[in-house]
Amino acid sequence: MQRRRFIAGAVCPKCAAMDTIVVDLDSDKRLCVACDFSEDRPTAPVKVKEVPTRVSRGISRRTETVAEPVRLMDPRSPSKNDP
Numbered sequence: 001m002q003r004r005r006f007i008a009g010a011v012c013p014k015c016a017a018m019d020t021i022v023v024d025l026d027s028d029k030r031l032c033v034a035c036d037f038s039e040d041r042p043t044a045p046v047k048v049k050e051v052p053t054r055v056s057r058g059i060s061r062r063t064e065t066v067a068e069p070v071r072l073m074d075p076r077s078p079s080k081n082d083p
């Protein structure tokens with residue numbers, strides 16, 4: 001079973017029908033439900049490159065260590081783990 005999502009306002013380049021283009025969420029392919037048009041995802045997925053450097057990681061870790069105890073000790077904060 002394929003998971004598909006319609007693209008609102010998308011026009012099929014093959015049969016020119018509107019709102020017939022779906023995206024296959026598993027393969028990222030675009031398909032037309034009105035004809036047999038299918039196309040790989042045209043644009044490459046934008047990946048945020050996370051390049052941890054020793055300097056930035058050291059700073060953020062030190063900041064967390066300072067801020068965390070203050071939040072955790074607040075007794076009025078409801079536990080989100082308990083529904």
Ligand SMILES: [Zn+2]
Pocket residue numbers: 012013014015016017020032033034035036037
């Ligand atoms: Zn089509």
